[in-house]
Amino acid sequence: MSRCIDVAEEQRAPLLPSHGNSTDQNQDDVVALSSDKPTPTVTVPNQRLASLDVFRGLTVALMILVDDVGKAFPSLNHSPWFGVTLADFVMPFFLFGVGVSVGLVFKKVSSKPNATKKVILRTLKLFFLGLLLQGGYFHGRGSLTYGVDVGKIRWLGVLQRISLGYFLVSISEIWLVNNNILVDSPAGFVRKYSIQWMFSLLLCSVYLCLLYLLYVPNWEFEHFSGPVSITQTVHCGVRGSLEPPCNAIGYIDRLILGDHHLYQRPVYRRTKECSVNSPDYGPLPPDSPGWCLAPFDPEGILSSLMAAITCFVGLHFGHILVLFQGHKQRVFLWSMFSFPLLLIGYIMEILGIPLSKALYTLSYMCITAGASGLILTIFYYIVDVKQFRKPTVVLQWMGMNALIVYALAACDIFPAAIQGFYWRTPKNNLVDGTEALLQTIFHSEKWGTLVFVIVEILFWGLFAGFLHKKRIYIKL
Numbered sequence: 001m002s003r004c005i006d007v008a009e010e011q012r013a014p015l016l017p018s019h020g021n022s023t024d025q026n027q028d029d030v031v032a033l034s035s036d037k038p039t040p041t042v043t044v045p046n047q048r049l050a051s052l053d054v055f056r057g058l059t060v061a062l063m064i065l066v067d068d069v070g071k072a073f074p075s076l077n078h079s080p081w082f083g084v085t086l087a088d089f090v091m092p093f094f095l096f097g098v099g100v101s102v103g104l105v106f107k108k109v110s111s112k113p114n115a116t117k118k119v120i121l122r123t124l125k126l127f128f129l130g131l132l133l134q135g136g137y138f139h140g141r142g143s144l145t146y147g148v149d150v151g152k153i154r155w156l157g158v159l160q161r162i163s164l165g166y167f168l169v170s171i172s173e174i175w176l177v178n179n180n181i182l183v184d185s186p187a188g189f190v191r192k193y194s195i196q197w198m199f200s201l202l203l204c205s206v207y208l209c210l211l212y213l214l215y216v217p218n219w220e221f222e223h224f225s226g227p228v229s230i231t232q233t234v235h236c237g238v239r240g241s242l243e244p245p246c247n248a249i250g251y252i253d254r255l256i257l258g259d260h261h262l263y264q265r266p267v268y269r270r271t272k273e274c275s276v277n278s279p280d281y282g283p284l285p286p287d288s289p290g291w292c293l294a295p296f297d298p299e300g301i302l303s304s305l306m307a308a309i310t311c312f313v314g315l316h317f318g319h320i321l322v323l324f325q326g327h328k329q330r331v332f333l334w335s336m337f338s339f340p341l342l343l344i345g346y347i348m349e350i351l352g353i354p355l356s357k358a359l360y361t362l363s364y365m366c367i368t369a370g371a372s373g374l375i376l377t378i379f380y381y382i383v384d385v386k387q388f389r390k391p392t393v394v395l396q397w398m399g400m401n402a403l404i405v406y407a408l409a410a411c412d413i414f415p416a417a418i419q420g421f422y423w424r425t426p427k428n429n430l431v432d433g434t435e436a437l438l439q440t441i442f443h444s445e446k447w448g449t450l451v452f453v454i455v456e457i458l459f460w461g462l463f464a465g466f467l468h469k470k471r472i473y474i475k476l
Contacts, residue, residue, distance in 0.1 A: 103318020
């Protein structure tokens, strides 16, 4: 997953929109909505939904794990094109958490114009934070340099995609929900959110129509072989292709953004056609196709529309949390939506709609959204219902201060800064030295790296816990 994630305002705003406050009042209790009648409070007032913090913390921890261990264990890295691995669940987890949080943040809106202004401002902040962290300015552990040629800056990325999802679900929650309808029956629930669901279906339809019906012509790209610039032609002239060179998602990005502003090291370079070390990166095979060197952005414009649907699924889970008071009701309803999503996703794959994180296919969306809902349900039962919190407290701390953990750890800002201080050679620094020591102790580069990353995650969890104890939170 591309490094460096969602932020919405709250009293303390972590990486993902939090559930602590509504738009117009500072309160941590979740209330049931009605039209003009008094709304009963939830059974545990003035308390954050701990399971959502744990879910968010798990997502950040998984991102650090798969990013740092992916080279040692390629099976944990993103799927080269079709299929799913552990890494391919991280982005949907973030998006799903955004939706749940938005459903709680905007459970009651007194001024729609003011709420809209705040949403637009947060969206812009998040988008430009993504440009800073993912556009190429921070080069990370592998290269202790900073700065980017604005002619080649990457416009899209994880944070930019989540900013779009956050914007769409927030605006729909503010303007497309009929708050005058009392939800006292399934029919009332449908009437209240029917326009919002139709909007999400429209986004899904636009994605599917363009993906399968848009004509993709032949195209050219430029790459360098040493000092020589070579122009390569990719022959397409097709509709509905889901293969790397001729899909509509890449075509729209090239048309609107240009080749130089896309991700230059796409995952399909790890396919058998493009790497002798597949599923890892490696030299090109002798008969490799020319498109292996072409850029492609995994957070493309068109695929972000389908990614936003994951936010809407999470938003639906947030609605259930707000409107239903009983633990059994919530667990039952969440499970009733999670399992069918998983089943539908697998059926779609069998029928010929492949799983692809790069394209964010409909089958991929269903399976990952269903898995997100199921994991949140399990955490909710363990942490909030049964009150087993000690085993998950480190993840909870990370979730409560996810923004700073994400920026410092997942985007390599802190490791890169530490590497700036070394003894005689850049390799003699605290970060690389510790990793090398663990590799020596375990007599294995792979397992030593894995242990190093686990220690790193634990360190960031304790760091987030320290910030929590000191009541230090990052606000965006």
